[in-house]
Amino acid sequence: MDRFHLLLAALSVMLILTVLRSLRQERIRVEHSVSWLAGGLVLLALSLFPRVLAEAGEWLGLSGAPLAVLMLALAVFVAIFYRQSRALSELKDMNITLTQRLAIVEFELRSRDEART
Amino acid sequence: MSAETRMMLLIPAYNEEAAIGEVVTEARSVLGDVPVLVVDDCSRDATRLRAEAAGARVLALPCHLGLGGCVQAGYKLAHDLGFDVVVRIDGDGQHDPRDIPRLLEVLRRTGVEMVIGVRDPSQPGFRTSLIRRTGIAFFKLLLRPILGRPVADPTSGFVAVDRRALNLFSRTFPLEYPEIEALVVLQRRRFRFEEVRCQMRPRLAGRSTITALKSVYYVVHVLLGVFVNILRRTRI
Numbered sequence: 001m002d003r004f005h006l007l008l009a010a011l012s013v014m015l016i017l018t019v020l021r022s023l024r025q026e027r028i029r030v031e032h033s034v035s036w037l038a039g040g041l042v043l044l045a046l047s048l049f050p051r052v053l054a055e056a057g058e059w060l061g062l063s064g065a066p067l068a069v070l071m072l073a074l075a076v077f078v079a080i081f082y083r084q085s086r087a088l089s090e091l092k093d094m095n096i097t098l099t100q101r102l103a104i105v106e107f108e109l110r111s112r113d114e115a116r117t
Numbered sequence: 118m119s120a121e122t123r124m125m126l127l128i129p130a131y132n133e134e135a136a137i138g139e140v141v142t143e144a145r146s147v148l149g150d151v152p153v154l155v156v157d158d159c160s161r162d163a164t165r166l167r168a169e170a171a172g173a174r175v176l177a178l179p180c181h182l183g184l185g186g187c188v189q190a191g192y193k194l195a196h197d198l199g200f201d202v203v204v205r206i207d208g209d210g211q212h213d214p215r216d217i218p219r220l221l222e223v224l225r226r227t228g229v230e231m232v233i234g235v236r237d238p239s240q241p242g243f244r245t246s247l248i249r250r251t252g253i254a255f256f257k258l259l260l261r262p263i264l265g266r267p268v269a270d271p272t273s274g275f276v277a278v279d280r281r282a283l284n285l286f287s288r289t290f291p292l293e294y295p296e297i298e299a300l301v302v303l304q305r306r307r308f309r310f311e312e313v314r315c316q317m318r319p320r321l322a323g324r325s326t327i328t329a330l331k332s333v334y335y336v337v338h339v340l341l342g343v344f345v346n347i348l349r350r351t352r353i
């Protein structure tokens with residue numbers, strides 16, 4: 001294994017371990033960790049099987065394995081960021097709905113209290 | 118409006134302590150018994166206290182949601198409480214509540230779902246900023262083929278809606294810069310609107326939230342919102 005693939009393997013393992021640690025500490029939800037773990041595993045597999053990477057690079061018309069890794073990593077992370085953006089949008093929608101509902105419930109409770117007194 | 122029609126006046130407000138008291142007092146003097154609801158979008162100043170002191174009920178949002186989320190919260194409450202008509206005016210005093218009866222008359226007479234109070238172009242003395250005028254001109258051009266009719270001021274926040282539009286907006290309402298997108302939301306449901314010319318006034322205090330820098334973001338955001346609403350599947 002050359003230095004490049006070694007570095008790639010080390011980074012992939014670090015990514016996977018970091019995500020697993022965050023999961024254990026409940027800093028990331030399982031559904032949000034899946035895409036990061038999948039990305040880490042894909043990169044680890046590519047580093048362990050250099051021939052796959054070389055053939056993929058050739059198929060994509062890229063000269064050299066590092067460039068192929070870069071492109072693949074970019075594609076993986078774009079997909080992950082898209083997934084995260086969707087999750088953020090859903091959370092924002094829920095947050096707005098909850099904020100509005102909370103304000104309305106507080107308003108109604110206050111109105112009831114005022115009607116009683 | 119018939120005697121049974123229940124109307125609410127809705128005033129979204131964010132950091133409007135300098136104007137909101139006067140706006141509420143004036144509205145109550147014109148509208149009599151009509152409930153006035155100020156939706157306080159988590160202001161950092163005394164907006165809520167001033168509004169309550171002037172006799173308004175206040176729906177206080179615990180987080181700042183922006184204009185669309187703030188207005189929709191008011192629509193949701195009005196819908197829950199069973200109001201038939203909601204009139205929305207700005208909290209900075211630009212809209213004259215004495216124009217409200219004319220908006221209501223058009224709403225009743227024409228049977229449309231929404232009536233917009235727009236600036237009378239023949240009004241002397243009062244001019245909006247160049248940026249705003251340019252934006253309005255651009256969106257008027259854009260909206261004409263989409264709505265199938267001309268619109269005089271798609272950015273106006275002086276609006277009366279009936280129960281059908283209230284029902285729709287309490288479920289679906291654009292969250293930022295909502296006025297233009299709301300027209301497209303209405304059009305997608307084949308709802309109609311009319312415009313009534315009104316005398317707009319300079320704001321009592323404060324400045325517009327749409328600064329020169331934000332105006333570019335505004336245009337891009339609203340453009341995207343308009344096209345997303347066109348592409349979106351409608352749910353009646």
